[in-house]
Amino acid sequence: MLLTWCQCRTRDYKGVKIENFSTSWNDGMAFCALIHHYYPDAFDFDKLEPKNRRYNFELAFRVADEKAGIMPLLDVDDMVMMKKPDWKCVFTYVQSLYKRLKDE
Template sequence: TQITYLSLNNTLRMHSRAARGGATAASGAGAAANPASIKERLLGWCQQATQGYKYVNVTNFSSSWADGMAFCALVHHYLPNSINYDALNPKDRRRNFEIAFKAAEDNGCAPLLDVNDMIEMGDKPDWKCVFTYIQSLYKHFVMMPQAIAARAAATQAGNH
């Protein structure tokens, strides 16, 4: 929905600025919430979170996710105890998807992708399906903790 879309855009903008040490990008704080900028920022978040992971090079929301390794890396980045990343094999796509999706779901993420669907899509998963799931992971791992922290700070400030 539009509210979620704008909230995601604002959070991605803040996350991008924080990653650059607080500098404002050319798109700036007044950047319009358009699909291209949200897609680019979400891709940047994925790249940052999966940087340095073996077998992972996120360049898009389709083929970069086809073997399940990027999903595992992204989930492992936020939930390092839920996945033994070093034991994964990029050729075992089904197992990688199962591990990543189960770890995410066990930690409260919505199960928006199906292992069998990802296997059937082969080397070029539908980018819209992947994007929607990644958006959900972003909301779960980044936006929700920020909202919880803000509520806790407001509650604490109100108690003083």
């Protein structure tokens, strides 16, 4: 159900294809798309590049914290180091996004 929620909110975002809670999130673009869906004025999604992984993670986590009060449960350095993030960690953070944003 959570995966479907993410897919529905990010389906129109170029370069974002969420198929799982690990590799689909490894460049930060899925996090940015999900946050941008709810806060489109916070940043210009179209200017983001998948290769700028650190920037994407920092942006998504910062905007989620500032706009929605969602604490960054994931460490940017850890996410940048991993090509295949731990799905349980990503799932937990996405779950916190869902709990806060689902009714908006």
